[in-house]
Each structure stands twice: as C-alpha cells, then as structure tokens.
Amino acid sequence: MSEDKTGITMMDAPIYLDYNFTAGSATSRFLHGLKQGVLIGQRCPGCDAVYVPARGSCARCGVATGEDVVLSDKATVESFTIVYIPIPGNPIKPPYIIANVVPDGANISFIHLISECNNEDVRIGQRVQAVWKPESEWTYAMDNIIYFKPIDEADIDPEQIGR
C-alpha cells in the first residue's frame, strides 16, 4: 500500500441506475400518432393554444389539455442554427441544420433537422415539410421523420409564425 498521502486528487464512483421511463399519457398519444405517421397535438381548453408534443398541461393556464388535434406535417422554420462541431456518438456529419419548426395548426415549435437544401438558404419563416422513413420502419419515435425539407410555398411573416 502506498505511503504517499498527498497524491489522491480524484476518485471514481460510478453510478448505474436503471429506470422505466414513462412519457406521460398525453405524450404517449403523440408517440402512438408517430407510429401511424401523423403528428398529434393537444389543445388547451382555456386559451386554445395547441401544444406538440403535448406534455398534458397548458403551461400558460395550468390546466389539462384533453382534446387531441391532428396536425399537418408541413411546418414553418421559427429559428435555426448551423452545427459545425461534430458531437460524439452523433452519426450526422457537420455542417448540418437544427431548427425549431412550428407544424401547421400548432402554436409551439419542436426541434428537428432541415435537409435537402443549401444550408446558406435556410431562413426564419421558410416553409418545410416532413420527410418520413418508409412506413415499414415506423416506431414510437420522432426519428420516423428523417428531416424536414424546404417546399415551394411563400415564406411566413416571422411575427405570424405559430399564431
């Protein structure tokens, strides 16, 4: 055993914990929708805002969002960033675009990839549409949508996105 009592500056104490994660009943309906190839949001009975993916409550009103709303897979770019730095474990090769997109019929964005375009051309207000995996590969996951691609529709005024 070492007599050096000054050398220890670090120790390893690994933590292993397994969890059975549950998404919540509202988010579960969203995931079941993805399995069928549709985006399902939920409407707040108080302020009519449509959330996607819904977490079960309207964060503004603090009430349950019970009503399911089927949304289009067309969306509008609300904000975006171009990623140049490779992220360990991420198979996507930089540079690529991460964007907040607001699906038609919803009032809130979610994050997804934008592709089939020149990165320099992506802009706020741009119209995009989901590109889905083949139906046989659909699971209960967001990557049923591979990415969103630009479509030939007029840009939305940034002030009107998600309104």
Added chain:
Amino acid sequence: MRDVAVISWAQSPMVGDAGALNEVELIMPVVQKALADAGLESVQDVDFTCSGSCDYLQGASFAFVSGVDALGAVPPIKESHVEMDAAWALYEAWLKIQMGQADSALVYGFAKSSPGDLPSVLSLQLDPYYLAPLWPDSISLAGLQARAMLDAGVISETDMAEVVVRSRGNARNNANAQLAGDVTIDELLAQPMYVSPLRKHDCCPVSDGASAMVICTVEKARALGHPYAVIKGIDHRIESNNLGARDLTRSVSTEQAAAAAGVAQGPVDIAELHAPFSHQEIILERALGLSEDTRVNLSGGVLAGNLMMAAGLDRIGEVAMRICAGEAGRGVAHATSGACLQQNMVVVLEAE
C-alpha cells in the same frame, strides 16, 4: 414572528405505480384542488410558490422545472424549489412570509418513485466519498438501525409489529392510503425476514403521487373566511452524515427541533410522524416526548403510503386538516430526510 395559517391541503391517491402519468399530470390535480379549497382561482392569486422534489426519483434531469408546467405560470410567478421533501419547501415559504415578502404561498411536492429502484436511488444521498460508493440502500441502513435498537434492548420485534398493526388499522379511514387492513401482531411476526431484522411490513411502500398546500398570514386566512390551523412553532435540525458518529437508537436532531418548536408547551392531541420504518416511529415518539394521550398517525403514516418528497408535507397537512375539522386543538407534525432519520423537522400546529 408572524403567525402563518395552513388553509388547504390536497393529496393524490398514493399508488404503487401511477402508470403512464408523468409528473405534470400528477401535480395538476392536487395544485388545482389545493387552490380551489383555499378559495383561490389560480396560482396568480398567491404571492409565492415553492416545490420539493428529486430528479433522481424519475431519473429525469430538471424534472422539477417541467413540474412548473402544471401551474399556469403566465404571467411569470415568484417560484422556488428545494431538492428535498416539500416540508422544507413549506419552510422556505414560511420564511418568505416572515420576511414580509409574501402573504400567501402555494407549496407542492411530487414523486414518481416507481420508475427506478428507490432504495438504491436513495443511497445517492449519502456522503459521496466513503458511503455512497458502497451502495448501501436505504432499507439495509434502516435495518442496521433497527438491529442497534434491538441489541440495545430499547425496542422489541413486538413493539415494531404494534406500530404496523396501528398503521394498517388507521389507514382504513384514509381513502388515499396504499396499504390498509386488519392485521394482528402474531400474523406480522409470522412473516419472513426481508432485510433482517426488518420484515417487509416494517418498511414503507414505494408510492407515486403528489401533494399541495396553501399557506397564508392569519389575516388573509380570516379574510378568506374558512377554517385554518396556525403554525405556532417550526424548526429543523440535521445530524452528521457519518452514520458511525451517530447514536442511531435515538434522534438527537428531532429532540432539538422539538424543543425549539415548543412541542412540550401544551398538550399534543395528535401527531403525524414521518417514519419510513416501523422502529423509527418509536424513536420519534420518544424524541418528541409524546405521552399515551397523543393519537399518533391517524392517517396510517408513511407505512400506509410514502410519497417521497411530499410525505413530510403530508404529515403537516394531515395535522392541519384535522385541526380545521375540529378533531384536535393542538398537534405536532414531523418530517424527515436522509438515511436513518438524519434530518428532522418539527411543526407545532394549533387551532386559533
């Protein structure tokens, strides 16, 4: 000191597995009920909100931030959180009112403990260098404590079984209880050991759920015009995280908190003790100096259902609601945190 009143408390049913419900879906109903019972329309009607929870329980980082989605925090509210039982969230809210920064507050706690292995998760609250790397789970540590008490001759296995018989019996009157029923000491002692010397019934169950409470100044409670219980004393103390440096057969921190909160300054009609293991209820009764006249854990206590991060707040709510209902004039609530009753809060509540 400003007198603070407990005016409402709502608790979800304590269940072993809340299924698909997420924390937001667990919190929303109890927050809405606590506000409605207080005569308030929304979270905008209180001056301050504080919650207690632990992200390790559901294994989701920043779960406590997601919990705010349940409130309706637009326009923005003054909000805080403790990574502790919500009894300590109540303490923070009580301090806010003492400082004159709020006249009313919403306090809530929530836990979805079923997704993980709770006794192992709780080992993460031990000191990170010497104890936590050994992964001593909460039940094994409580077993060491019970063994120390049995060996010292300060309790018997029959004493422990008596606590469970009373808990299960009282819980029959608690609609939210997870475990209730008629059992006898002989039946319990015939059960096999679980983590010796603890049998399974000596340990609280793993529960999912949430609780919420509204507190306010006595002036505001009078204005709202319905029954309330007044917090006359509140104090919390903590002991060393080195289990070997503590006398596990007693609870010094509870004794100190009880003295500071003024437990002995009047009769104690009822007491709700946060004792996750049967032998700990006996430690707490002695530390609080309770007499035969005090009715203990009329709800069944946490042996009947243990909402982690809300169970301490629930003890305060149980006492307060019984005082509001006129079933008691003066009561004591206790909350605990950490291994083997490391940290303890004592609250004295009275009818006006």
